[in-house]
Amino acid sequence: MIENLLTASVLASGIRLATPYLYAAIGETFGQRSGVLNLGVEGVMLMGAFTSLWAVHEITPVGATSYYAPALLAGVLVALLVGLLMGLATAVINVTLQAQQGISGIGIYLFGLGMSDLLFQKVFRGQVITVNGFPKVNIPVLSDLPVLGEVFFRQNLLVYLAFALVPATWFVLNKTTLGLNIRAVGQNPEAADAMGISVTRVRYFTVTLGGMLASLAGASLSISLVNVFQQNMTAGQGFIAVALVYFGAWQARGVMFGALLFSLVNALQLQVRTKGIDVPDEAASMAPYLLTIIALIFASRRIDQPAALTKPFERGE
Amino acid sequence: MKKLALLLTIVLVAAIAVPAFTAPVQAQDKLRVAVVTPSTKSDLAFSQSIYDALIAVQEERGEENFEFVLSENMFVVEDAATALRDYASQGYDLVIAHGSQYGSSLLDIAPDFPDTAFAWGTTVDTYQDQGITNVYAYEARSEEGAFVQGVMAALLSESKVVGIIGPIETGDAKLYVDGFKAGVLWQDPEIEVLVNYIQSFSDLALAAAAAEAMLAEGADVLSGSAQMVPGAVNKAKEAGALWFGTQSNQTTLSPEIVVSSQVYNWVDVLNAIIADVEAGEINGVSFALTLENDGLLIEFNEDFELDEDVQEAAEEVMQAIIDGDISFEVDEEGVLTVVEAEAE
Missing domain, CATH: 3.40.50.2300 (Response regulator)
Incomplete structure (x- = not known):
């Protein structure tokens, strides 16, 4: 029974579904490790999703039947730029203006939700258009491995990049001065400040990086996973990504584990219903969310939370 | 003053x-x-x-x-x-x-x-x-056009596996899914029909994953109702599977694979x-x-080379529904039954 459900294609689908969560949650991890909670991820994702698709659509030659590499590159760059701008705006609001982070994030989300839809209406008159997104890239040799080949090595570039970010993030946070500064600022900004680390500068960096990765998360949906844009197409994924950071206890590998678990359960519940196994649809759809909530209950007992999370820093004179 | x-x-x-x-x-x-x-x-x-x-x-x-x-x-x-x-x-x-x-x-x-x-x-x-x-x-009565498209799907499927994606099991989406399934099975009871209500009207990624799951099961014809289906259409296109649309003409989504759409008029x-x-x-x-009052129209994709026999079969079934030779009953529990008038 289980081998019938947990097929290579289900696992591969789970890996793909995990991609946007991974980008967004890793970006959010950087911000939170430095003490800034950004609930606006969903809004930035939507902006990234729209603008990258727009760029790909504009640059791909009319009538092209296959992907056009310069257009895809432009799509990614545009998403990064939009993420950079929205990340900077978030940093201004949260770091410089010291807004209540729980509230300001909702504002950023609503801005992204509304703005992406407005642009969609203005640019495409709300017409759903499809683009030629990132194609699958088979890694030589590895992609021929039984099961593993299909699951891991026949994905597209944005999927590979998302998973490559996991060890990179671990390295930056744990093995570099920058990472040490980020953690110091998130744990005890006063002490970090006394040591000559600019809390403001570090937080601007992490929040802006978080914005860029959130925007890339959106792009990974619109130009790699589904290759279309629709209003509100992220359907709550940005909020799940924030939850995954708690789930993963602010560690890149924990976040990856959470994203994979959530997405695999999602792929599995789709498979269960495709197979016509008699499970109530509502219960099956709830499963990934339920699992995340349960895991969060256990995760919350951990003590790894950055001590200064959500607390604005004001330099004492 | x-x-x-x-x-x-x-x-x-x-x-x-x-x-x-x-x-x-x-x-x-x-x-x-x-x-x-x-x-x-x-x-x-x-x-x-x-x-x-x-x-x-x-x-x-x-x-x-x-x-x-x-x-x-x-x-x-x-x-x-x-x-x-x-x-x-x-x-x-x-x-x-x-x-x-x-x-x-x-x-x-x-x-x-x-x-x-x-x-x-x-x-x-x-x-x-x-x-x-x-x-x-x-x-x-979206089950009517759905039935016609289901008949075509059955005739066009070579793998004998057909998939339908719905949002939530209610309203015209349910009628569509049930009608499509009934049409497929009416034409060919041997065909395996995969149905998945993904419980979302907006989650394109989930619709895409549902389509992938169906394609992995061997489905070569897909259809679906509601606004999250563009996610699925692209997966069908990548896999070279066919697509039937509903509610609006969905040919523009992917002119290569859309056979026809049931359009609400x-x-x-x-x-x-x-x-x-x-x-x-x-x-x-x-x-x-209904099909009879032209409220439902089956709009064929002119760029898709549809086999004449399939088109004829579709038109026959359409006529049978218009004439009342084939009709549909939905009971209180929402179960759809196909009623065929006795041949004289």
Whole structure:
């Protein structure tokens, strides 16, 4: 029974579904490790999703039947730029203006939700258009491995990049001065400040990086996973990504584990219903969310939370 | 001083009276319709179907005689209710709530505006049993066109596996899914039909993953209802599977693989309600889009080279439904049965 459900294609689908969560949650991890909670991820994702698709659509030659590499590159760059701008705006609001982070994030989300839809209406008159997104890239040799080949090595570039970010993030946070500064600022900004680390500068960096990765998360949906844009197409994924950071206890590998678990359960519940196994649809759809909530209950007992999370820093004179 | 006061009074009275005199004349000239839709008017699905119909009615009657406003993206029911009440109090002749989630709002609003015609769908409930007479209901018997497309899917499938993706198991989406499945099995009982309600109208990634799961099971023909299906269409395209659309013409999504779309054509329903409004005989009846009344149209993708035999089979089934030789019954539990008239 289980081998019938947990097929290579289900696992591969789970890996793909995990991609946007991974980008967004890793970006959010950087911000939170430095003490800034950004609930606006969903809004930035939507902006990234729209603008990258727009760029790909504009640059791909009319009538092209296959992907056009310069257009895809432009799509990614545009998403990064939009993420950079929205990340900077978030940093201004949260770091410089010291807004209540729980509230300001909702504002950023609503801005992204509304703005992406407005642009969609203005640019495409709300017409759903499809683009030629990132194609699958088979890694030589590895992609021929039984099961593993299909699951891991026949994905597209944005999927590979998302998973490559996991060890990179671990390295930056744990093995570099920058990472040490980020953690110091998130744990005890006063002490970090006394040591000559600019809390403001570090937080601007992490929040802006978080914005860029959130925007890339959106792009990974619109130009790699589904290759279309629709209003509100992220359907709550940005909020799940924030939850995954708690789930993963602010560690890149924990976040990856959470994203994979959530997405695999999602792929599995789709498979269960495709197979016509008699499970109530509502219960099956709830499963990934339920699992995340349960895991969060256990995760919350951990003590790894950055001590200064959500607390604005004001330099004492 | 008194003269000035008199002058002011005259000006004031005139200012109030002139619009009062001109407004009714304008209202008589021009029929004003307001519509609230859950998604965008260009969603290639449900909301677009009513927008296209309104444009057609406006073209028929001329912009000088027919005006409409449309509030789209009203997925929050409370917002929609506010908009509906606003439109009614602004004196619109017909206020349409284009979504089955808006019913309870109309139940609340319609009695306060007895001279305004309301319409909502998809539903059959006009609230006549609650003493309300100014609410029209409309539904799409989407199982009819779905059945026809299901028959085609069965004939076109080489792998003998067909998949259908739905949002939530209710309304016209359920009718569509059930009808499509019935059509496939009616044509070929051996075919495996995969059905998946993904419990979302907006999650494109989930729709795409559902399509992938079906394709991995060997499905080579897919269909689906509601606005999250573009995610699935692209997966079908990548895998070289075929696609059948519904609610709106979905050919533009992927001209290579879309065989046909069942299109909702609300023009006749709108015209029937408008005729009542113009005659001052608002009676709150219920309408249904069917193949027979041209409310449902099967629009073939001209760029898709459809086998003539398949097209003929589709047209035969369509005719059988129009003639009543094949009909559909839905029981209280929502189970769809195909009823075939006895051959003479």
